[in-house]
Amino acid sequence: MKNFGLALLGGALVLVVGVAPALAHAPFKKAFEDRYVKNGSEALKASFEKAGCNVCHVKDEKKDVRNGYGQALHKALMDGDLKGVLKASDEKEFSEKLKELVKSDKEVALKNFDDAVGKVEKAAGPGGKTWGDLFKGGMLP
Secondary structure (H helix, E strand, C coil), rough: CCCHHHHHHHHHHHHHHHHHHCCCHHHHHHHHHHHHHHCCHHHHHHHHHHCCCCEEECCCCCCEEEHHHHHHHHHHHHHHCCHHHHHCCCCHHHHHHHHHHHHCCCCHHHHHHHHHHHHHHEECCCCHHHHHHHHHHCCCC
């Protein structure tokens, strides 16, 4: 019984530690949903529900692996107003500081996220359409 309790505690710890980094970007996922999904087509809603974090990330890869949209969005965040605020020396450090900013000043992080999303939605995505047109057409990356 004691071993079962230790195994259960260990499993819970792995779950908490493994999920914690992803929670830092939950406000970004919600902001994306508010911007595109809530008033979007049923197809987009279904795609978003299925894709989850894979709107920006690559399924079954580490969370620092991003798809084309996620790469463009991350670059827009790094090149935006946060560049001077976070003063990161590389992409990994920027990501870590961005996670901390989400926790400490969600309003600033979300404003910069919204600015970056606005820039990226006008950029070319797959098939020559802009990312914004893709989303309005009910599709995700």
